[in-house]
Amino acid sequence: MNEPETRPSDVAAEELEDRRPSDPGVQPGPTEEGLAVATRSQRRMIVRRFLQHRLAVISLVILVLLIVGSLVGGRLWRYGYAEQLPEFNQSPSWGHPMGIDAIGRDLLAKVLRGAQRSVQVALLVALLSTTIGTIVGAVAGYYRGVLDAVLMRVTDLFLVVPQLAVFLLLARIVGGGWFQLSLIIAAFFWMPIARIVRAEFLSLRETEYVDAARALGAGDLRIILRHLIPNAIGSIIVNASIVVAVAILAETSLSYLGLGIAAPDTSLGLLVSEGQSAFETRPYLFYFPGLLIVLIALTVNFVGDGLRDAFDPKQSRARR
Amino acid sequence: MRPTEPGSPVLAVEDLVVSFPTDDGVVDAVRGVSWELSPGRVLGVVGESGSGKSVTANAIMGLLPASATISGSARFQGEELLDQDDRELAALRGSRLAMIFQDPMTSLNPVYRVGWQISEAVRLHDDVSKADARGRAIELLDLVGIPDASERVDNYPHELSGGMRQRVVIAIAMANEPEVIIADEPTTALDVTVQAQVLDALATAREAAHAAMVLITHDLGVVAGSADDVVVMYAGRAVEVGSVDDVFYIPRHPYTLGLLGSLPRMDASEARRLTPIGGVPPSMIGLAERCQFAPRCPLATDICWTEEPELERTEGGTHRSACHHWRSLRGVEDPSEVFTPVDVHGADDGAGAR
Amino acid sequence: MLGFVVRRLVASAIVLVVSSVLIYFTVTSFGDPLADLRARNPPVSQEVIDARRAELGLDEPVHERYLTWLGDVVTGDFGEDLDGQPVNEVLWRRLGRTLRMVTAAIALSLVAAVAVGVLSATRQYSKTDYFFTFSGFLFLSMPVFWLGALLKEFLAVRFNDLVGRRIVFTTGSESPRLDTDVWGRMADYAGHLILPTLALGAVSYAAWSRYQRNSMLDVMESDYIKLARAKGASRSRVVFRHGLRNALIPLTTVVAIDFGAVFGGAIITEQVFGWSAMGSLLIDGLREYDVNIVLAWMMVTGAIAIAFNLVADLLYGVLDPRIRQ
Numbered sequence: 001m002n003e004p005e006t007r008p009s010d011v012a013a014e015e016l017e018d019r020r021p022s023d024p025g026v027q028p029g030p031t032e033e034g035l036a037v038a039t040r041s042q043r044r045m046i047v048r049r050f051l052q053h054r055l056a057v058i059s060l061v062i063l064v065l066l067i068v069g070s071l072v073g074g075r076l077w078r079y080g081y082a083e084q085l086p087e088f089n090q091s092p093s094w095g096h097p098m099g100i101d102a103i104g105r106d107l108l109a110k111v112l113r114g115a116q117r118s119v120q121v122a123l124l125v126a127l128l129s130t131t132i133g134t135i136v137g138a139v140a141g142y143y144r145g146v147l148d149a150v151l152m153r154v155t156d157l158f159l160v161v162p163q164l165a166v167f168l169l170l171a172r173i174v175g176g177g178w179f180q181l182s183l184i185i186a187a188f189f190w191m192p193i194a195r196i197v198r199a200e201f202l203s204l205r206e207t208e209y210v211d212a213a214r215a216l217g218a219g220d221l222r223i224i225l226r227h228l229i230p231n232a233i234g235s236i237i238v239n240a241s242i243v244v245a246v247a248i249l250a251e252t253s254l255s256y257l258g259l260g261i262a263a264p265d266t267s268l269g270l271l272v273s274e275g276q277s278a279f280e281t282r283p284y285l286f287y288f289p290g291l292l293i294v295l296i297a298l299t300v301n302f303v304g305d306g307l308r309d310a311f312d313p314k315q316s317r318a319r320r
Numbered sequence: 321m322r323p324t325e326p327g328s329p330v331l332a333v334e335d336l337v338v339s340f341p342t343d344d345g346v347v348d349a350v351r352g353v354s355w356e357l358s359p360g361r362v363l364g365v366v367g368e369s370g371s372g373k374s375v376t377a378n379a380i381m382g383l384l385p386a387s388a389t390i391s392g393s394a395r396f397q398g399e400e401l402l403d404q405d406d407r408e409l410a411a412l413r414g415s416r417l418a419m420i421f422q423d424p425m426t427s428l429n430p431v432y433r434v435g436w437q438i439s440e441a442v443r444l445h446d447d448v449s450k451a452d453a454r455g456r457a458i459e460l461l462d463l464v465g466i467p468d469a470s471e472r473v474d475n476y477p478h479e480l481s482g483g484m485r486q487r488v489v490i491a492i493a494m495a496n497e498p499e500v501i502i503a504d505e506p507t508t509a510l511d512v513t514v515q516a517q518v519l520d521a522l523a524t525a526r527e528a529a530h531a532a533m534v535l536i537t538h539d540l541g542v543v544a545g546s547a548d549d550v551v552v553m554y555a556g557r558a559v560e561v562g563s564v565d566d567v568f569y570i571p572r573h574p575y576t577l578g579l580l581g582s583l584p585r586m587d588a589s590e591a592r593r594l595t596p597i598g599g600v601p602p603s604m605i606g607l608a609e610r611c612q613f614a615p616r617c618p619l620a621t622d623i624c625w626t627e628e629p630e631l632e633r634t635e636g637g638t639h640r641s642a643c644h645h646w647r648s649l650r651g652v653e654d655p656s657e658v659f660t661p662v663d664v665h666g667a668d669d670g671a672g673a674r
Numbered sequence: 675m676l677g678f679v680v681r682r683l684v685a686s687a688i689v690l691v692v693s694s695v696l697i698y699f700t701v702t703s704f705g706d707p708l709a710d711l712r713a714r715n716p717p718v719s720q721e722v723i724d725a726r727r728a729e730l731g732l733d734e735p736v737h738e739r740y741l742t743w744l745g746d747v748v749t750g751d752f753g754e755d756l757d758g759q760p761v762n763e764v765l766w767r768r769l770g771r772t773l774r775m776v777t778a779a780i781a782l783s784l785v786a787a788v789a790v791g792v793l794s795a796t797r798q799y800s801k802t803d804y805f806f807t808f809s810g811f812l813f814l815s816m817p818v819f820w821l822g823a824l825l826k827e828f829l830a831v832r833f834n835d836l837v838g839r840r841i842v843f844t845t846g847s848e849s850p851r852l853d854t855d856v857w858g859r860m861a862d863y864a865g866h867l868i869l870p871t872l873a874l875g876a877v878s879y880a881a882w883s884r885y886q887r888n889s890m891l892d893v894m895e896s897d898y899i900k901l902a903r904a905k906g907a908s909r910s911r912v913v914f915r916h917g918l919r920n921a922l923i924p925l926t927t928v929v930a931i932d933f934g935a936v937f938g939g940a941i942i943t944e945q946v947f948g949w950s951a952m953g954s955l956l957i958d959g960l961r962e963y964d965v966n967i968v969l970a971w972m973m974v975t976g977a978i979a980i981a982f983n984l985v986a987d988l989l990y991g992v993l994d995p996r997i998r999q
Contacts, residue, residue, distance in 0.1 A: 157693060162935070162937040164942070173705065253818070253819065256817070256945075259960075297816075298812065298815040300815075301811050301814055
């Protein structure tokens with residue numbers, strides 16, 4: 001999680017600049033409601049900018065197909081991932097598009113199952129860490145004080161030791177079901193998000209337009225929900241996409257090392273570790289699960305990049 | 321424009337056209353601008369944001385992004401600048417042709433000392449030792465009015481105030497005694513009290529280098545105090561050109577008149593209402609064939625909406641205006657005769673209303 | 675400046691002690707070093723189990739054991755592992771190997787990232803830019819264990835076959851019992867380091883090069899760049915002396931933050947290439963719930979990360995005069 005932060009305040013500024021007095025569509029008016037109106041047309045502009053990135057859009061389509069395929073594919077495919085077949089060690093063929101492994105299991109079924117687990121973990125981690133991170137970061141950034149100090153010290157603490165090492169420790173203790181793994185990973189991934197949200201809130205709360213909202217009578221909660229969070233949402237969403245990609249890599253790494261999702265269940269990481277020894281003779285056992293990890297992570301990264309450009313259009317000026 | 325003094329112009333811009341591609345379409349930032357800068361004179365270029373005045377300056381210096389399309393001519397001492405490559409221009413920049421930018425807080429490199437940055441300007445064009453260049457830097461800092469120059473020379477930019485930083489920028493510009501200094505809004509980002517000091521420093525620099533200057537600004541007060549000649553720009557074109565006396569006392573374009581009227585005057589003998597110009601400047605994408613000021617002009621008639629006026633001579637040798645109705649401005653003494661004054665108190669007392 | 679360093683060191687020491695407490699109590703509460711003994715079939719007698727307990731000192735209360743440990747650590751003694759071997763011995767030897775890999779990976783990634791970042795930024799939207807952007811994303815999405823195996827096959831096995839000699843090694847950190855001079859030893863290290871360094875560095879390179887590209891683009895938009903050009907500086911001088919000099923500053927923070935990630939990646943890389951270093955030390959230690967090993971591991975890596983961050987902060991102060999008090 002080391003990407004440069006977006007600055008949605010630029011988006012807000014740009015949007016306000018666009019609303020000329022002669023534009024009949026938007027009536028700003030001197031109300032606090034009017035200040036919040038900016039977010040609706042802002043959303044349209046962001047969507048439009050995202051759609052301009054062909055690569056991001058294509059990746060989004062592929063990603064959605066991958067996610068849906070992973071989540072339901074296992075049920076639709078004719079072989080189960082634990083089902084023992086009479087053949088073994090078969091190369092990919094029409095009946096078994098990814099081949100059969102050494103103990104007679106259809107690889108496509110296993111890959112689907114592994115993908116399902118990896119996707120589940122990634123999505124759950126993203127959901128948990130984003131929610132917790134946003135709430136904690138928002139409160140810390142807005143109210144400052146004790147909570148802010150505690151947050152900073154705690155996150156500092158955990159930045160020191162290599163994350164993977166702590167994951168290994170916790171996974172050893174807690175065991176390796178996909179749900180527990182998600183909790184372990186989310187328990188660390190909320191911290192960078194909290195720091196980013198906190199940073200956004202620190203700068204946003206000083207803006208004149210928050211002062212204006214307060215002067216017009218808006219209370220704290222309203223300011224946070226209606227004004228600050230919508231402006232920080234760019235950073236939040238972009239970082240959530242980063243979390244998804246990193247979570248997949250984290251889970252597959254843990255599973256590869258044997259301390260993540262383990263038999264009888266399976267994970268793409270576990271499949272790679274199982275397949276790597278047969279690389280010379282049966283490379284498909286190694287390639288298919290690996291390529292799928294790469295494909296998922298790659299599409300997530302492209303979508304995330306497209307989102308970043310959509311929320312922070314700083315780079316989209318005179319093209320070529 | 322016939323030069324007002326004997327001697328050919330140091331800088332002559334003719335039919336300069338600049339456009340940029342953007343996500344929303346092609347922006348015609350400059351649409352055929354011509355003016356001349358005579359030796360030893362100061363030319364004020366006045367206009368709102370988006371009028372194309374900065375783009376003109378950047379085009380002359382060759383500092384526009386590669387995506388820009390430039391045509392026309394810009395001649396420095398007779399040499400055409402627009403078809404020189406970057407290396408040739410780099411030899412001129414900073415030595416014979418210098419530029420000062422608007423925001424002193426960001427114009428200086430934050431990681432190098434001020435003295436180093438001035439010395440760099442010297443050593444880029446002259447084979448001089450570091451010690452000598454440093455000496456020159458101290459000399460220059462002194463010249464632009466920075467106290468304790470020999471200590472300040474080792475300061476970093478963030479250790480100096482905005483006004484001092486701008487003076488460092490001026491020192492850099494005059495380091496090699498340029499023939500032309502282009503100052504792009506040198507005082508816009510500064511407090512009024514500091515503006516005077518910076519303009520002073522600029523004047524000192526100009527005299528010391530015997531340079532001619534192009535002073536770009538949106539502030540008429542600055543132009544009135546410092547310029548000899550004026551070009552008023554609107555929507556990418558020059559709409560009025562002349563000596564500063566001509567343009568300020570007998571304006572022949574409604575935009576100029578409007579600008580004068582929206583300026584609060586502390587020296588007026590009697591109270592007068594401000595007369596702002598209604599409306600906003602046009603977007604520079606896909607401009608229609610008409611006078612671009614027409615939507616905001618109280619004098620606009622049918623021809624104004626169909627034909628873009630060219631610069632034509634009014635009375636006097638060098639005074640020109642691009643307005644179909646410049647004659648209607650003869651005898652106009654106060655902007656409120658043409659523009660509606662602001663009704664501050666809510667009650668209509670009928671004074672100056674049109 | 676000295677005050678800054680001292681304050682940092684004190685704060686870091688506190689952080690290390692607090693985390694040591696957390697880890698100690700977590701491992702001892704949840705981890706039973708006698709688990710495999712208890713699980714033996716046929717079952718082992720209670721006496722044997724009790725004897726083992728006493729041997730390992732598990733009879734004493736946890737907090738006392740922790741304080742004993744802490745006291746020893748202050749003098750530099752990390753205690754003994756479950757087999758009775760001094761932890762220090764195995765720890766430092768393995769740490770040396772891991773640091774070789776980590777340093778090489780960071781150095782290589784950094785150089786490559788800066789070069790590519792500058793190249794991409796100065797040739798924005800060109801084919802070169804798109805190529806590096808796309809390949810960067812690819813490396814960012816590739817798990818290090820998969821990339822490692824690919825490198826083993828294509829860059830080692832096939833390359834060695836091509837050349838006819840074993841130049842690139844795929845297993846281990848060094849050849850055992852190598853009888854040669856210093857240069858020979860260095861070459862041996864290098865041969866073993868190539869693949870793991872590439873595998874480990876790929877992700878960091880990808881992230882840092884994108885960051886550097888964006889940083890460079892930001893910087894090149896600045897007014898002082900324009901001023902440098904207006905002074906008559908050549909394109910390359912402007913890009914390197916003015917642009918890159920500023921664009922490097924934020925990268926120091928990023929590299930410091932990523933140190934932990936690189937170390938984590940090293941754990942995986944060592945498994946792929948069969949290195950007997952910190953990675954396997956931790957995994958084995960966790961498997962056996964060997965609290966002394968696990969703690970020593972965490973403390974040492976934590977201290978290194980802290981030192982690294984400190985150096986990065988000091989470097990930031992050197993690079994950016996605005997930060998200096």
